[in-house]
Amino acid sequence: MAKIGVIIVCAGKSKRLGVDKTLFQLNGKPLFYHTYTVFRKIKNVAQIVMVLRGKHFAAARKLIRDEKVLLVEGGEERYDSVRNGLSALDEDINFVLIHDGARPFVTKEVISRVIAALRRYPAVICGMPARDTVKFIGDGWVEKTLERKKIFLVQTPQGFNKDLIRRAYAGLKDKNVTDDGRVVELAGEKIKVVAGSPLNIKITYPQDLIIAKAIIKSALE
Numbered sequence: 398m399a400k401i402g403v404i405i406v407c408a409g410k411s412k413r414l415g416v417d418k419t420l421f422q423l424n425g426k427p428l429f430y431h432t433y434t435v436f437r438k439i440k441n442v443a444q445i446v447m448v449l450r451g452k453h454f455a456a457a458r459k460l461i462r463d464e465k466v467l468l469v470e471g472g473e474e475r476y477d478s479v480r481n482g483l484s485a486l487d488e489d490i491n492f493v494l495i496h497d498g499a500r501p502f503v504t505k506e507v508i509s510r511v512i513a514a515l516r517r518y519p520a521v522i523c524g525m526p527a528r529d530t531v532k533f534i535g536d537g538w539v540e541k542t543l544e545r546k547k548i549f550l551v552q553t554p555q556g557f558n559k560d561l562i563r564r565a566y567a568g569l570k571d572k573n574v575t576d577d578g579r580v581v582e583l584a585g586e587k588i589k590v591v592a593g594s595p596l597n598i599k600i601t602y603p604q605d606l607i608i609a610k611a612i613i614k615s616a617l618e
Contacts (some may be wrong), residue, residue: 401444401512402490402559403436403589404482405429407449407498410472418499419453420601424613428600429453430460436494437463439508444490445481447498476572479554493562495577496554499600502612503554510591511556518585519558522578523593524549551576552593561586 399440407429409418420427429447433544436445448471449457457468471478471484479495486493492515496503514521527548533541557565563578567582574580578588600609 398441399491399516400445400487400489401439401441401442401492401494402486403494403496403554404438404446404479405432405436405470405496405498406475407432407453408478408480409475409499413461420456421547421615422489423608423609427456428459428501429457429498431599432496432498432503433461433466435501435503435505436496436508437465437511439505444487446485448478448482459469461525469538474572474595476566476569477572479577480566483559483566486559490559492556493559494554494556497599500553500597501600501609502596503552503597504594505539506595507592507594507597508554511554514589514591515556515558517591518587518589519561520581520588521556521591522551522576522577522588523554523591523597525593525595526550549590550593551578552597552599553577557581582618596609 416429418502423431423590436442445466446469447457447466449468449471454468465487472481511521527545527550530547531545532539533542533543541605568584569580581588596612598608599604
């Protein structure tokens, strides 16, 4: 049976949020803990690598006492943090799910869709169709209106054959990539897309915290 490893990336600097989102409390627990609790319930997950800044290790150890979990220190950029997580994976892992720690509302259904697609395709991402009209802008002027039905807003987790994603990162020269699917694209591989969830938001800006609190409140009612 294939073994799945999960890398939860929680080493960002929170520049746009204004507070340290790794430790931001939702319902009395930090964001990374909410994310971890979803993945720990997924069948066939053999290892969870949590990539954190070193100063957050103590908080993580207080909350998580799970032999499947390995804490790894993040790097300067997201690229470096993911590479650190990939290096820490056990060698018998077959597939890797890479997830943003700042997406605490990912569902088992979304994760299961990614895993199911990984049985057929070596690279899988999830996302939602764009709801608004999308325009390409240059110097404040509209240059082109894009075909909305072909525009997707990409989420995580993103799933990969372990050897593929390791090779892709090993050969990556552009450190400004914003998601792991792009790393695989640059390596010349095709990527399958499955449905994400409108609740699977990434907490990046202060207003996202308001939405996150509303989601938690609704779940508790």
